[in-house]
Amino acid sequence: MVRLPLTPEEVERGQRLGALLRRARGTRSMLGTALDAGVSPETLRKIESGRVATPAFPTIAAIADVLGLSLDAVWSEINQSDGVVALARSGHNSGERLAS
Template structure:
């Protein structure tokens, strides 16, 4: 099976996802986070670096759960309009941004 190249939008969403997971992980080690989520540290590293722009849903759900992120927060962050400041830049959570 031949995989089609990713679109620029998919690459950007992958980069946003990786940045969100790195911020949410904070000082917690990548190894501990990956093991708690049931994924390999290499998989987590690739997702955080944006090298896996379209990871499987169960993988993201497991990582988000370990990091205390709701899937709504993840979805809102990776699909925010260009130029909109993310949760760490605005001081507001994704849920607060959606409610306003």
Template sequence: MVRLPLTPAEVERGQRLGALLRRARGERSMLLTALDAGVSPETLRKIESGRIATPAFPTIAAIADVLGISLDAVWSEINKSDDGTALAPSGRTPRERLAS
């Protein structure tokens, strides 16, 4: 299976996700957080650092649950543009359209 390169928007969302999880974890140990979520500490470290920009949904759901973050809050945070407007899943603003 060939994995396609990530788009800049996907990389940016991964960085936002990592920052959100780091903030939510606070002083809590990465090891305990990972173990409580059922993921490896290495996986959590890579997600928090943005090296895994598109982690599996169950992984994020488990980590968010352990940290007490709603999935709605995660979705809202990672899909903001730099100016605070919401992005569509494609990484474009909702009103932006492709020219044909």
């Protein structure tokens, strides 16, 4: 399977996600957080560093749950400056897919 290159917006969104997770983790160990979420420490490290800009939804949901973050808060944080929220407010069809 060939993976298309990430857009600059996807890269930026991944960096915002990583920063959010690092802040939320605080002084908790990366190992403990990853194991509690059921992901490998390497996966968490890559997400937090922005190297995995588009992680799977269940992965983010599990990490957010362990860190006490709501998915609404995660969505709001990672999409704050790339126009996705503006698109949602502009009256586009609510059935449209806004982000990948």
